[in-house]
Amino acid sequence: MRNLRAVGLLLAGTALLAGSFTAGSRWLTDRDATSEVDGRTDTVPRHEVARSISGHLTLPVILRGPRSVDCAKDLRAVEGARTHCTAHYLRGTDRDMTVRVVRVRHGEITYVRDVPHR
Structure with missing residues (x-):
């Protein structure tokens, strides 16, 4: 027993x-996210893209994601548009990635990130 x-x-x-x-x-x-497009600039601001990516790189229970994420430029609302982003981790390690727009619809864009390069 x-x-x-x-x-x-x-x-x-x-x-x-x-x-x-x-x-x-x-x-x-x-790896995909959807954000509203700024109607004045027809882009998603780079700080919004960075915030979204940072959330995707952090586990929901164990907070071991990057301390910050920086993106080179705003993401244009055009399919195929790209920006380069870097995730900065506590141990001084940086991971580069590319973010690409895959869909533009009704004032929103959906974008994906590639797997961070090691």
């Missing part, structure tokens, strides 16, 4: 751990 209970606890713990890794992995690989 005791062994059966121990095996049950072990299986439940393993399932919980696997689910946590799957959710965290999905969070970090989810």
